Structures are given as C-alpha cells and as structure tokens.
Amino acid sequence: AQSVTQLDSQVPVFEEAPVELRCNYSSSVSVYLFWYVQYPNQGLQLLLKYLSGSTLVKGINGFEAEFNKSQTSFHLRKPSVHISDTAEYFCAQGGNTPLVFGKGTRLSVIA
C-alpha cells in the first residue's frame, strides 16, 4: 500500500525567509505526486503536481517542488514566504488510484 510521510508537523518561519516542507512517498511503478494547501475552514487547493517530465515543478503562489526518485522525496519550497502563506500543506500520492495523503505540515509565518 502507498504511504506518504510528511516529516514535520509544524514549521514556523519568519516572513520573507525561505521555507522547505518535506515529503517522502512510497515507490511505485507510476508515481503521481501533488501538494495541496488548506486554509482554515476551506477545502484543498492544488499548489502543484508532478506527473512526469522535468523533476522541478513550479506551482502557484511562488511554490516549487523537486521530484527525487532515488530519495523518494518531493519537497516543497518557496524562496520568500508571506504572512498569507500561513496554512496547512498536504503532500499526496495518487494517479489512477484515490489519493493517499500525508498527515500535513502546519506552516506558520511570523511577522
């Protein structure tokens, strides 16, 4: 069975500092990976996805992620965070199957 591990449950970071949210996935024949963001009392919004091709994936709001097959990782990065980035972030693995989510990382941006 697939499993997704998010290594940090909470990440505090100062405004305008860089951030990395870590995610490890389970190896599979086909790997489709996603990062979603969830703001309070809202559903999940897709930040970016990796289906194939370039290992560096750019998403919305200045986020990017790098697919690393040898380390089975798909870490999310942003070079400079804003207060508005404070939210819960979920890494997910799926494709031709329902999504399997990590437990989430709470990003708190401090002014």
Place this chain on the structure above:
Amino acid sequence: GAGVSQSPRYKVAKRGQDVALRCDPISGHVSLFWYQQALGQGPEFLTYFQNEAQLDKSGLPSDRFFAERPEGSVSTLKIQRTQQEDSAVYLCASSLFGQAGSYEQYFGPGTRLTVT
C-alpha cells in the same frame, strides 16, 4: 466557473441520528471521491465513483456508511446511527481522472460533522 460544492457546510447531529451529506461535482467530471478528515489529520479515502458506478468502497469505516451517485452527477454520503467517532470534515473531490492525462482532483469546501 463553478467548482465542487458541498452541503450542508456544517452539521450537528445527536448520537444515533442519520445524516446525509451532498456533493455537486464539477460538470463533466466522471470521477468523484469522498474523503474523511479527522481533526489535525490528512484526508483519508472513503469511496470512489466513476459515473454512477461505485468502483471502490474499501475506505468506508463501517456498514453504517453508504454512498450513492445514481445519475452519475450529484453524490450523497449517508451515515446511519451516527457515533462520536464519526465527527470529522467530509471532503468531496471530482476529477477527469486520466482523461486527457489529467489526474488532478478538485476539492469542495467540505462538510464539518459534529456528533454530540
């Protein structure tokens, strides 16, 4: 354009009551998923439809949970004889699911169920 909508947004039920949660997917999306998100956790898969066919219900936690999508569009998740452990946010997502190479799932805002 219209996204995935869910109703009600909030539901309080007394233990033992039956509840019905509705999901309206994006028009044209053949695949529909239900997930359960407990407080402080990631969403967990409950069940999945392709058009009106329920292809996977392996995530339903008990036989008190039942889902349907009779006309391949709107779906209803029903929970009978609710228990306190059913308290969670129930998320619905729809997808083209492989059509045109798309595997992205679009989520609704969720229904927060509180069982007292």
